[in-house]
Amino acid sequence: MATVENIRNGLIDKILSIKNKDFLVALDKLISSSSSESEIIELTKEQKIMLEISEQDIKSGKLISQEGMDKRNLEWLNAM
8 A cells, every 4th residue: 555655746746747727726726625624713702602693693583685685785885
């Protein structure tokens, strides 16, 4: 079975031989997104409170549709 270093070196060799810019950009995005997905993000106390408030709003029906929010925003912008 191949070691991690052997796999990494093989990948590096293959990447160095790629000439297609679009392929390399896509590969870069894939690698970047997969490494950031494994990170655990710790929420602040304030963020947790805001999420709890949002949950309470949802449970009590204090919601507005996207269409309603768009209309509200347009009215606000036109009032300026």
